[in-house]
Amino acid sequence: MxxxxxxxxxxxxxxxxxxxxxxxxxxxxxxxxxxxxxWDAEKFQTWQIEQLRGAMSYAFAHVPYYTARYGAAGFKGTLQSWEDFRRLPFLRKEDIRRSGDGLISREFRRQDLVEARTGGSTGTALTLYFDRxxxxxxxxxxxxxxxxxxxxxxxxxxxxxxxxxxxxxxxxxxxxxxxxxxxxxxxxxxxxxxxxxxxxxxxxxxxxxxxxxxxxxxxxxxxxxxxxxxxxxxxxxxxxxxxxxxxxxxxxxxxxxxxxxxxxxxxxxxxxxxxxxxxxxxxxxxxxxxxxxxxxxxxxxxxxxxxxxxxxxxxxxxxxxxxxxxxxxxxxxxxxxxxxxxxxxxxxxTGRQADFLKRPDGSLVAGVSLVERTLTAIPGIEQMQLVQNKLHRITVKLVKGGEFGDKSESALKRELRSVFGEAVVIEIQAVPALDQTGAGKYRFSICNV
Ligand SMILES: [Zn+2]
CATH class of the missing domain: 3.40.50.12780 (ANL, N-terminal domain)
Structure with missing residues (x-):
């Protein structure tokens, strides 16, 4: 055909x-x-604040995290203005990680939602849920x-x-x-x-x-x-x-x-x-x-x-x-x-970067493409960063979570060796926190070769 x-x-x-x-x-x-x-910009803005009102009222009524946190911030369930909105507290990656099921709506069962694990380009692992x-x-x-x-x-x-x-x-x-x-x-x-x-x-x-x-x-x-x-x-x-x-x-x-x-x-x-x-x-x-x-x-x-x-x-x-x-x-x-x-x-x-790492034969590996097989696949890795200062050595800076054990370490080394080859030394370095860039962002991989 x-x-x-x-x-x-x-x-x-x-x-x-x-x-x-x-x-x-x-x-x-x-x-x-x-x-x-x-639609023109004005129609869009009117429509968007309506959508936002709906989303906020829903979250306040059905999501335990917002009921508690926004309640404490004086929110009554109906958004009055953009100024009101800008007074509400931020949600950070750590909040999502700590919240457990608290960010999931009471109207949904977790198993009915689509689950996604992400490392993003930031090196912080998160589990997210989406409705259909x-x-x-x-x-x-x-x-x-x-x-x-x-x-x-x-x-x-x-x-x-x-x-x-x-x-x-x-x-x-x-x-x-x-x-x-x-x-x-x-x-x-x-x-x-x-x-x-x-x-x-x-x-x-x-x-x-x-x-x-x-x-x-x-x-x-x-x-x-x-x-x-x-x-x-x-x-x-x-x-x-x-x-x-x-x-x-x-x-x-x-x-x-x-x-x-x-x-x-x-x-x-x-x-x-x-x-x-x-x-x-x-x-x-x-x-x-x-x-x-x-x-x-x-x-x-x-x-x-x-x-x-x-x-x-x-x-x-x-x-x-x-x-x-x-x-x-x-x-x-x-x-x-x-x-x-x-x-x-x-x-x-302006602030999104993921460096490419190098194999000994000169071929390149996109840092972001390693996220799915390491950070989001192996239990107990809270954050990680790959640093390559020499062609034959990759240092993995790692913030360990409670689930991290010997098996996690060997799985991580195995994954990285399968990508970079046996000739490359994989060094794992436990750190309390990752360094940030000037822009306040974590980089998943840094290649200095
Ligand atoms: Zn255009």
Whole structure:
């Protein structure tokens, strides 16, 4: 079957069928969000404070943590104004870790919620829970921002990130052929051979869109230059999960002959902001998140000022996060985008970094792609940081939790050796706390080689 036919079938038959089978409202949400993106800023603000009122009243009534904490702060259950909101206490990562089930709504059973463990780019492990409606809304938000980059349902795509799913059964192979339609380059293993294999797959399937971690796409572009490959020509590139540095962006756009759409989000609240087709700052995803840019003293930052990013989730009732300090920094904006969308802009994200570590053979490993197999997979690791000062030695700075034992240590060493090889010495160093960067952020991996 021709690729074009399959794209049509995937969009108009397999994708709707999969939603119907899974009883998903994702397509309905996408339709609603495709319409609301053209609301003007005023309509959006009125709508958003309504959503926020709803989320706050719900959390106060049904989530033990907020009932107690906001009660103590004098909150009566109905939000009167933005000023009221800004007086409420922050939620920090430590609060989430300490709260146990206290942040889960009494209306949900934990086992009915979707569980996610995250290390983020900050090196602090968290367990999060999402309700189903929230998951579907987040899916729709990601799809809407994909469309800003030129993506459409059913399109063939290439994904550049760590630990890609392995299609080892017939069912998974079929799913990938008909629905996901994705080829992968594993950022855990970027070298000449894996890039060569990826190029071969690309030439067979001709993806039209690249999704990936920004720096990983850059590394791929570097390899393509080295190999003299110039025929990978997608229609769009979506860069996520890391800061997209300006020189890297220019290099990527030259290598693939198309624009990069930068996007900012996190596991905790999903999509926070995304560029549109104008690439003129990032539109805040106000449909789902309240985004505050705050100075150290908690006062709101001015447009153009580098500030702490604090987010409030408007859609997750299972485990609401309100005034949550992400640990990222960014710059708010008062510019208006010529595209006509009512979502305000932010200029850029300034504090998000995950260094690449090196293997003895010179190949690179994305720090963020190690999070899932170490920090969030091995019990008893509260925080960790990988520091590489010499090619053959990686120091793991570790803040141990109560569950940490000999087994955790050997599992950690085993995972890292399987990635970096036996020749690399893995040194584990227990520390009371991790060092922070000047921006007040933890870095998961630091490469000084
Ligand atoms: Zn725009």
């Amino acid at each position: 021709r690729i074009a036919d399959l794209t049509w079938l995937s969009k108009h038959v397999f994708f709707p069928l999969s939603d119907i089978k899974g009883r998903s409202h994702r397509r309905q949400y996408l339709r609603e969000m495709s319409a609301s993106q053209w 409606r929230c998951q579907e809304l987040r899916n729709a938000a990601a799809m809407r921002s994909n469309q800003w980059a030129g993506w459409d349902v059913g399109m063939r795509v290439a994904a550049i990130w760590g630990n890609p799913p392995v299609a080892d059964t017939l069912k998974k192979k079929l799913r990938n052929a008909l629905l996901d339609r994705t080829i992968y380059l594993d950022t855990m293993d970027i070298n000449q051979r894996s890039v060569h294999d990826f190029v071969m797959k690309w030439r067979r399937t001709k993806p039209k869109m690249i999704f990936g971690h920004s720096h990983s796409i850059y590394i791929l572009a570097k390899y393509l230059e080295e190999l003299g490959v110039r025929d990978l020509r997608p229609e769009g590139i979506i860069s996520t999960s890391m800061m997209l540095l300006a020189p890297e962006r220019r290099f990527i756009e030259q290598a693939f002959g198309c624009a990069v759409t930068d996007r900012y989000g996190c596991e905790e609240v999903g999509l926070i902001a995304s560029e549109c087709e104008r690439h003129n700052g990032l539109h805040l995803n106000l449909d789902h998140v309240v985004v505050e840019f705050l100075r150290e003293d908690g006062s709101p930052a001015k447009p153009g000022e580098d500030a702490n990013i604090v987010v409030t989730d408007l859609i997750n009732r299972g485990m609401p996060l309100i005034r949550y300090c992400l640990g990222d920094r960014g710059v708010p904006s008062d510019r208006i985008c010529a595209c006509g969308r009512g979502h305000p802009l932010m200029e850029r994200v």
